[in-house]
Amino acid sequence: MGYKVAVVGATGNVGREMLAILDERKFPADEVVALASRRSVGVEVSYGDKTLKCKALEHYDFSDVDICLMSAGGAVSTEWSPKIGAQGAVVIDNSSAWRMDPDVPLIVPEVNAAAAAGFTKKNIIANPNCSTAQLVVALKPLHDHAKIKRVVVSTYQSVSGAGKDAMDELFSQTKAVYTNDELVNKKFPKRIAFNLIPQIDVFMEDGFTKEEWKMMAETKKILDPKIKLTATCVRVPVFVSHSEAVNIEFENPITADEAREILRKAPGCLVIDKHEPGGYVTPYEAAGEDATYISRIREDATVENGLVLWCVSDNLRKGAALNAIQIAEVLINRKLITAKKKAA
Numbered sequence: 001m002g003y004k005v006a007v008v009g010a011t012g013n014v015g016r017e018m019l020a021i022l023d024e025r026k027f028p029a030d031e032v033v034a035l036a037s038r039r040s041v042g043v044e045v046s047y048g049d050k051t052l053k054c055k056a057l058e059h060y061d062f063s064d065v066d067i068c069l070m071s072a073g074g075a076v077s078t079e080w081s082p083k084i085g086a087q088g089a090v091v092i093d094n095s096s097a098w099r100m101d102p103d104v105p106l107i108v109p110e111v112n113a114a115a116a117a118g119f120t121k122k123n124i125i126a127n128p129n130c131s132t133a134q135l136v137v138a139l140k141p142l143h144d145h146a147k148i149k150r151v152v153v154s155t156y157q158s159v160s161g162a163g164k165d166a167m168d169e170l171f172s173q174t175k176a177v178y179t180n181d182e183l184v185n186k187k188f189p190k191r192i193a194f195n196l197i198p199q200i201d202v203f204m205e206d207g208f209t210k211e212e213w214k215m216m217a218e219t220k221k222i223l224d225p226k227i228k229l230t231a232t233c234v235r236v237p238v239f240v241s242h243s244e245a246v247n248i249e250f251e252n253p254i255t256a257d258e259a260r261e262i263l264r265k266a267p268g269c270l271v272i273d274k275h276e277p278g279g280y281v282t283p284y285e286a287a288g289e290d291a292t293y294i295s296r297i298r299e300d301a302t303v304e305n306g307l308v309l310w311c312v313s314d315n316l317r318k319g320a321a322l323n324a325i326q327i328a329e330v331l332i333n334r335k336l337i338t339a340k341k342k343a344a
């Protein structure tokens, strides 16, 4: 007997990817239901070779659902996750609504799978921000070896991180440049086609953006509260995959060769680091893949015990859908949940 899984936000970028990954990984589901807003009732989405018709979240009864994979934004999650959790389904949420709640574990399975057991207080587990997920996968094995003191990260984040409408905006603006039509900015504060935007999410009082703050706060919660991190997050005209240039300062010595060897053996990491033209991974190549790719590993002689590296991953997969499903697999493999039908 398998599990009943609900995917909320099934018409969105992350929701569609979740349905694809549930099928690819042969997730032990007896039944998968696709839910979205009222606007999408009857809209068809693919789940492997099956087609599911979307139902409305607001009319759905979760009493026989085991796992709810939620990717419908912060406002929907704030309202619905506690109600769904109260009906006995474990919610794995992709929004930022619950990430810093002390009663909600924030999980990247390669880094802190054991903390998932803390979900029982609210029946909610949070998935981190996409740029944090890939970063901590790369940092964890290096931290275990040489203890990270400080990280300086600059991100190059794709438009799919801002949802399906943002992908449409890059496409239509790019077309408008070639056809000499007017460029319309709706999702982004400035034009994104053939441009870069050094602002992701809203500004905070100290001048950092919320996305930059999330990277700092979430890295502390997932990996180690003692790590100091500062970030500059930039939106780039790339459809899928986030890239990061990462400077790391360690407490103990570590060479580039040692880091390469450690990362080669680390779960979720794939090192491609040849000192030749093209001997590194670009966002285009990482799209559709599960790994966190690490390239350009080198020693930073401007600080004691410093390394620099380039880290790329598919934000819709490791940054969202894949990580959420890996969390669900942790719940099952560690016997933290039982299928309701089986228990009945």
Ligand SMILES: NC(=O)c1ccc[n+]([C@@H]2O[C@H](COP(=O)([O-])OP(=O)(O)OC[C@H]3O[C@@H](n4cnc5c(N)ncnc54)[C@H](OP(=O)(O)O)[C@@H]3O)[C@@H](O)[C@H]2O)c1
Pocket (backbone or CB within 6 Å): 008, 009, 010, 011, 012, 013, 014, 015, 035, 036, 037, 038, 039, 040, 057, 058, 070, 071, 072, 073, 074, 076, 094, 095, 096, 128, 129, 130, 160, 161, 162, 163, 164, 165, 315, 316, 319, 320
């Ligand atoms: N994209 C990423 O890389 C990424 C990474 C990490 C986390 N996340 C988070 O994941 C969530 C979804 O992101 P996305 O990129 O998939 O966005 P998206 O492409 O804009 O999709 C949003 C989804 O939410 C649904 N939705 C909106 N309002 C709803 C409501 N009132 N009731 C039920 N469903 C509703 C939409 O359904 P309709 O089609 O019916 O409107 C759609 O399925 C966000 O919280 C985002 O911050 C995204």
